[in-house]
Amino acid sequence: MLLDNAHFRKVKRLTGKAVGDFNLIEDGDRIAVAVSGGKDSYALLHILTQLQRRAPINYELIAVNVDAGFPGYRKDVLEDYLRQCGFQVHMESTNCTQIIEEKRRPGSSYCAFCARLRRGVLYFVADRLGCNKIALGHHLDDFIETLLLNQFYAGKLAAMSPKLLADNKRHTVIRPLVYVEESDIIKLARQNEFPVIDCGCPVMGQEDQKRQRMKQLLTELADENPYLKRSMIRALSNVQPRHLLDRELVRLMALDEQES
Numbered sequence: 495m496l497l498d499n500a501h502f503r504k505v506k507r508l509t510g511k512a513v514g515d516f517n518l519i520e521d522g523d524r525i526a527v528a529v530s531g532g533k534d535s536y537a538l539l540h541i542l543t544q545l546q547r548r549a550p551i552n553y554e555l556i557a558v559n560v561d562a563g564f565p566g567y568r569k570d571v572l573e574d575y576l577r578q579c580g581f582q583v584h585m586e587s588t589n590c591t592q593i594i595e596e597k598r599r600p601g602s603s604y605c606a607f608c609a610r611l612r613r614g615v616l617y618f619v620a621d622r623l624g625c626n627k628i629a630l631g632h633h634l635d636d637f638i639e640t641l642l643l644n645q646f647y648a649g650k651l652a653a654m655s656p657k658l659l660a661d662n663k664r665h666t667v668i669r670p671l672v673y674v675e676e677s678d679i680i681k682l683a684r685q686n687e688f689p690v691i692d693c694g695c696p697v698m699g700q701e702d703q704k705r706q707r708m709k710q711l712l713t714e715l716a717d718e719n720p721y722l723k724r725s726m727i728r729a730l731s732n733v734q735p736r737h738l739l740d741r742e743l744v745r746l747m748a749l750d751e752q753e754s
């Protein structure tokens with residue numbers, strides 16, 4: 495049980511709003527909640543459980559951990575905590591570390607390759623557990639940082655989706671913390687003393703310099719405008735296609751105008 499205070503109620507309210515706005519959870523869902531031992535996934539699992547208790551629908555939650563096999567990863571700390579809290583838990587051990595070392599192309603991103611492998615394992619485990627949805631702990635800051643990274647470095651206008659049908663067409667990936675700022679999750683984690691552990695990755699902190707730069711930029715701009723992040727997340731829900739340069743969108747709008 496999380497500490498019931500104004501801050502907890504704020505995070506719960508924002509998560510519930512996202513669930514309602516994007517229809518993230520439906521009656522009969524069996525949801526694999528990806529839990530790594532980080533603050534975000536702890537918060538996600540706890541909040542979804544709190545919402546579950548008064549939801550007008552029935553759904554199941556299973557905490558799923560994927561161990562990539564990095565030395566020093568204290569999954570025992572995570573598993574002990576989850577079981578003490580009474581969560582339904584599945585721990586999956588993998589040889590991702592070995593695959594990365596053997597198959598990663600020279601110069602390619604270590605983190606991106608690892609993420610793809612772990613996501614594939616999550617889909618496999620979700621199938622085995624009979625889960626139709628996978629919940630990830632990406633928060634509001636992650637959405638905005640991804641938007642900026644794509645604009646600055648990939649030349650495209652894209653962030654994340656709060657609800658996305660996976661390529662295998664069998665699972666739906668949901669991100670219920672889309673409206674929750676990282677600062678609120680940090681406070682929630684500290685207040686409730688989540689036993690945060692790192693993944694043990696040997697290159698942790700070396701490959702995410704661009705994302706750290708986006709985080710720093712947002713912090714600097716938010717010092718000038720405290721409503722900046724809220725404005726940016728609203729912008730993702732207020733797209734004006736007529737004022738963009740995507741030629742395919744322009745073509746489709748022209749066809750719509752002709753048909754009307």
